[in-house]
Amino acid sequence: SDPEKRETTKQDEGKSIVLGFAQVGTESSWRLANTKSVIAAAKEAGIDLLYDNAEQSQERQIEIIRRFIKQKVDVIAFSPKTETGWEEVLQEAKEAGIPVILSDREVNVSDDTLWTAYIGSDMMDEGRRAAHWLAGELTGQKRYRIVELEGTEKSAPAVGRKKGFEEVIRQHGNFEILGSYSGDYTYEDGKKMMETALRQHGKLIDVVYAHNDDMALGAIQAIEEYGLHPGKDMVIISIDATRPAFQAMVTGKLNMAVECNPLLGPQLMKAVRDLMDGKELPMKIITSEGVFTQETAKRELQNREF
Numbered sequence: 001s002d003p004e005k006r007e008t009t010k011q012d013e014g015k016s017i018v019l020g021f022a023q024v025g026t027e028s029s030w031r032l033a034n035t036k037s038v039i040a041a042a043k044e045a046g047i048d049l050l051y052d053n054a055e056q057s058q059e060r061q062i063e064i065i066r067r068f069i070k071q072k073v074d075v076i077a078f079s080p081k082t083e084t085g086w087e088e089v090l091q092e093a094k095e096a097g098i099p100v101i102l103s104d105r106e107v108n109v110s111d112d113t114l115w116t117a118y119i120g121s122d123m124m125d126e127g128r129r130a131a132h133w134l135a136g137e138l139t140g141q142k143r144y145r146i147v148e149l150e151g152t153e154k155s156a157p158a159v160g161r162k163k164g165f166e167e168v169i170r171q172h173g174n175f176e177i178l179g180s181y182s183g184d185y186t187y188e189d190g191k192k193m194m195e196t197a198l199r200q201h202g203k204l205i206d207v208v209y210a211h212n213d214d215m216a217l218g219a220i221q222a223i224e225e226y227g228l229h230p231g232k233d234m235v236i237i238s239i240d241a242t243r244p245a246f247q248a249m250v251t252g253k254l255n256m257a258v259e260c261n262p263l264l265g266p267q268l269m270k271a272v273r274d275l276m277d278g279k280e281l282p283m284k285i286i287t288s289e290g291v292f293t294q295e296t297a298k299r300e301l302q303n304r305e306f
């Protein structure tokens with residue numbers, strides 16, 4: 001491109017870019033790794049980061065975004081707690097001319113021009129991958145009964161991971177979902193939901209599908225307290241594949257984890273810079289991910305960065 005014709009950017013003027021990041025909470029290992037990644041990447045990229053945490057309250061998250069708009073940050077990024085309820089505040093950002101990047105969770109708004117780009121995983125595909133693994137593993141005449149531990153109600157990962165999983169499970173005749181429970185991606189919620197599931201269904205449960213590692217680990221604890229062996233008496237699968245999940249696979253208590261990469265900081269900073277340079281961003285920047293089992297966990301554990 002012709003450097004003469006390029007508009008002067010903030011960087012040319014020696015001013016640094018200001019990014020407002022409204023984190024959703026501190027609910028999981030995934031989230032902690034994500035926060036670290038964003039903070040480190042901003043520092044590395046020389047981007048001024050205004051960071052705040054909504055601690056699982058959508059109201060607070062909206063307040064934080066409103067404050068960023070008032071402060072006239074250059075770009076806003078956030079991980080929307082739920083898919084819905086964002087129209088108003090996103091409209092305010094748009095009117096203020098501040099582009100918004102969705103980090104790891106998508107929104108459901110009628111007007112797609114209210115956000116600029118989504119950086120994160122394909123949640124439906126994660127659910128599908130969990131189900132494909134199950135279907136390959138549990139074959140034969142037996143009917144397998146599944147308990148599903150869902151993440152935050154109406155959050156994009158909970159919606160996608162449920163939909164993708166059920167889509168594939170339905171194609172196989174030997175599975176049945178006994179019950180679905182809903183928690184906030186925390187260890188404590190996972191444990192409580194599993195205690196309820198065990199009270200209702202006891203030994204009938206063959207499989208526990210948790211929408212994230214922390215809930216799976218809580219469920220593992222509940223199953224052990226109930227006197228059963230997670231990973232043997234019941235197949236336990238989860239999503240994220242963080243270090244604690246790898247450890248649980250190594251000790252044989254977790255059977256499989258679908259990877260969801262939280263280290264989105266570098267991609268986010270690149271997107272912010274590109275935006276500030278006047279480049280057009282792709283609407284969706286999707287991370288590519290793997291699936292891990294007890295066989296591969298041991299070798300991979302040492303390489304695990306989150």
Ligand code: GYE
Nearest residue numbers: 028030031104157185212
């Ligand atoms: O899987 C879960 C977390 O939005 C992708 O939120 C993220 C999810 C992640 O708390 O552990």
